[in-house]
Amino acid sequence: MLTKSYLATSVPDFLTQSTEDILGRLAIRVGLEHSGNETQQIRAWRIQIGLLKNALANADSDEWGILLELPLLRLGRRIDTIILIGDMIACVEFKIGSNTFSGADVNQADDYALCLRDFHAASHGKRVVPVLCSDQAPTISLSGSIDFIDDVSQCIRTNGEGLSDVLGAIKSLATGDQIDWQAYDAANYSPTPDIVTAARSLYSGHSVKEIGRADATAEALERTANRLKEIANEARRDQKKVVCFVTGEPGSGKTLLGLDLVFSGTAGRVAEEPAALLSGNRPLVFVLQAAIAEDARQREGIKATEAQRRAQQALQTLLGYLKDHAAADSDPPENVIVFDEAQRAWDADTGLKLLGRAKSEPELFMEIMGRLPWACLVCLVGSGQEINRGEGGLALWGEALANTEDWTAHISDKALAERKGLLGFFDIASGADVSLVNDPVLHLNSNLRAYRNNLHGAWVAALLDGNIEMAREISNEMDHPPALITRDLSEMKAWLQARQRGDQRVGLLASSGATRLVAEGIPPSPRSDDLGTVVHWFLKSAGDFRSSNALETPLSEFVCQGLEIDYAGLCWGNDLTWDGHEWVPRKMRAPNWQLLKKEDARQYRINTYRVLLTRGRAGTVIFVPNGDETDSTRTPKEFDGICNILLASGCQHLS
Template sequence: MATYTVVDNKIKIDFHGIKPDATVRGKMKAVKIWWDPDRKIWHGPKNSDTVAVANEICGGTVSVSSTVTPVRRYARIEPAKDYALKIKIKDIIAADKAQLDSWEKELRDYVNEIMGEDNASHDGDPVSKSQESVWINCFKFIASTLNGLDSEKQEFELIFEYSLPGTVHERPDILLVTDKKAISLEFKQKCAPQVDDNKDDVAQAIRYKEWLENHHKVTREKALEVKSYLVCTHKAAVSGSLRGIQILTKSDFLDAIDSELEGQLACSFIDAWLSSMKTEMPDMLQAIEIMYRDGKIPYISDVNEKCLKKVLAYIEDAKTNHKKILILINGVPGAGKTAVGQSVVFEENQGGAANAVYLSGNGPLVEVLQYQINQVGHSEYMGENAIQGMKEFKSGYFSSPTRQNTKVPEQSILIFDEAQRAWDEEKLKRGYSEPEGLFDVGERIYNERNYAVLIGLYGNGQVIYDGEETGLSLWRDALLRHRDWCVIASDELSSELPGLGSRLIEDNDVFLPISLRADFIDCSKWVEQAINRNGSTPQGAKDELAELQKTSMRICVTRDMSKVHTRAREMDVDHPEWKYGMLISNFAEQSVVRRVLPGWNIGWNGANVVTKGEYGPWFAGNCKLLSKACTVYGNQGLELDCPIVLFGGGYIRRRGQWVARGYPYDRQKNKFQDPERIVENNFRVLLTRARKEMILLIPEDPVLDETYQYFIAMGMDELYIQATK
């Protein structure tokens, strides 16, 4: 017999290995109870509908957990630690194999824990054997070379795998910190540093030095001298210097460390140094302020002033009256939610303050915005002061299943971009959801400063990842646990936040109804009619397209890439400032894409897909090369003057209906609760990226014939007709 449980406002139904019949499955899906193939259970949000269905199926009731703020239980209560090991030099020299193995395990456990989010996305791969051998080699190298230090210098401690604040993956192998110095030692089992396109060891050493100098708060406050060395441990390694970084080997490592420690004292503030925050660098914040004011950052000036002023008023009220508030800002695609969030950062950080931070789990968006700021400000780090990746923020301030984090960020206002994509408990793998984690940080902020503000920028219909489909209910669940927080939301969102009573303040000024992306032309109504599987009609799409065609927004369709190149050349002449580029769904089929782009590789890290590290330059102009396509994962929240949306066969018209299909879809669909909605959302994002013009590129593949005819029947111009007008 099936049984169910309710924990933390989530309901789970277990059929104990027996597949429920179609009628039962239909009842569960109707109330958004979905199958989880990994845990072999059905699950969904706890509400009156899901409980009623669970009772009907399971024939009983079950006690539910309280809605008051829960006490999170940890396997072992420990404060969050930002390093793996802190060991005296003398202890490494004296260590036997058992001790080395014990240290190696502590290093492995620490790195696996802080890399948990990445491990989860790569099937939980543990630390590699090669990494373990690097650690053991490092211990042995130190023991064999530093035994020549005098006994006083052997009392200094070495810090292993310290996580630089504000980063996820930046961890110098070893740090040596004294009262006056912070020394980074990066070990390589090589004859010489690698300095090619695949890996630049010297750049890594320079980056650690610059990060400590620019971003490590205690280092800056104490005016520590920062040094960085590369240590090549291969017996054939040769000492030297490259781009200002000294390369040490077995022949001179002892002399270098002995010299660095001469006249130094043990660091009296080591605990404060190890738990240091990332500093926001007031001089950089002032430079960013100037760039915002002068409109040097593209599209940031496109702000709904009414919404911005209302948000700033709520922030001031929180400061004055010591409140905890969540503000949810939503609106049509292109209405400027990002711009409002960025403007709050500007307004609240004036004069070099560090009072607000913009957080985004959208890595490409973070990369592009940071790149734009760095290019304007001629600084490699300026953008990181205004824009931070959510992954880095979680690493610094979220608790883990075994360690409770007590750190408080410098900022009191946390702006969370794309709040609709917040991760649920299963995706986050920390025992709670992303909204709950943000509220926990907010509680710490309030306890220290007597006010806290969370701002969620919420885009409807733009969920594209697994683990993000629960949506607004995650925020409601967190609010139910944190009963002294109030929430400001528009009528559209407030209807999805039942049970909050007087804590819910409805304010339609935080809804952005007009698209700023396309000169105040809102194409979202056409998009909804054109690609929505439910509640739309071909006639509705035709009518909305007719309205768009009365504006300056140009949308056309073609099956011929040569015509796209022709139009690109025209834009280069008529509008040289325009950015255009290829956009593609995450469910596109390579065989279909090759019908119009022969030889293209759009697979994982394929040669014709924009990947990490390329988004900034691509959106800045490389997009116009038309040599790579940017997937939905890379273009959500971003825009082009003329996107070329490539239909790759993953979403097609079949017998008058939209259908999700193809190998990529079949391979990925079990990750999602409603996979067809995810594919639909792909195209909702793709078709709302345009500022001036849009081209639909539909390959000459039979599977897309009906799709092409659908847009032609809608009244859409073919590209060659429009281009020659």
């Protein structure tokens, strides 16, 4: 029977097989799947098999299962050994010949265990123990207990001789039924890459199908990706101009689809057809540019300047694109353009300020791309994320479509049916001759970002709509609370620091309007044009004070929109309070708070918290200050009201 792992069997069967037979099976599999000299790998396997046989020989392991070289196919890695001990999972990383326990090796073992917990179907709800076995390292005594954080323990370090004791300690924790090794080996592994990892993978030539999940969510995403490529190819074949509106909640995979079309689509870079993803979100552009440039430099051995040039060609800022092609004789080289966060398109007044032309962003785009014989403009639309003045939303796209006969719009029926803040522009354009094509697959229903809580987006929407009862009902259907609440900043930081393991990233977030958080010792966010600082925040590793993991500096909605981290610490300011019936958006006009009365300004403030509440992939903890009776800008009553309504909506106390 062919297994997913190079070898999957019961421990008794493993012990009765000869080392040579096991090596032969491993060698055959590695030969089928990889080319090159595997002599060193086989030598390491021989030692590893001997260590495992010695460690398992005296264990009461008749029901245990063992898997060697379990491939994490979509990450291009393999886990050395998994031992199923009752209802416990030992995830063992061997470093044969090593006499140390390096930080990088510990991170690797941690990361494998976290990947199993989050993305391996048979590991869900089980406790996972990462083990680093450096066979030549000094003996380390086991600590008194093995502690778990979210079902994954601290990494246990051992040498070859101590492996038996480690397995015995794990066995003592087992309380449930034995995990079936055959079912475990056959289970799906469905990772959800963060946007930086996805950009690197797509740019290196992989597709959405190769890097994404292996479930219904991934199938839907792949259908949308294929449909976009089909539309682009039809536009090229028929020499026509089309605009596609891809809609979905924050974290549903819209930017991932845009990157896929530009980097790996048949109308994109792979087919040598000019294409680019444009965004008005400069931090997003620069973080992704830096990530894929560094990856390309290391992978292809090219110079840093060349890697950066390629990244800048594929990912560009909207304003730079519009300035470059403002002149009537400046035709763009790209027939395929992806417009990220198209709901944030600015109006004619802003166009006059920025470019000296009283035209909206959609009008300028259709004018510029209209010079080409064919064009495919893909607009990625997230509802409720407009956070800045001058952002006219999708009504501007309707006006632009109503004023041209050259373009056909592809949009889902679901998006057409939604009027509030999404596609109300067809109210304006209803009397115009607008060419529309109903494409149901262009709306994404699932949430990829919150991979441990796919109802999170619906909960955020209900909370910020002020529908607390609905938010509570949604939270009751979740496997984990939508967020945890603390009134102690140091407690929040400790919780986040404990979860910064392997490649997982933690960080602080705060509203740009929460100006009084400085009294709690929380500094303001870097500005969105402080791009070097933002790139370091997202890409520098733990141990670097510039990294998000240092928990020193929060990011505001303007800086973090479109990007993500694993665990977010949201510092809730009193720029958005609860009066007992609804949310009350405010701004600081020193020395006092002032109510925001204009509807668009009120909505921008609420949308700010929508952005901040949807940045965490694995979990969010919210710090609500206690306030100060002597400070009228930080009253305890206001903060208590915020805390109480968050708890009423389904959040739980951190403690």
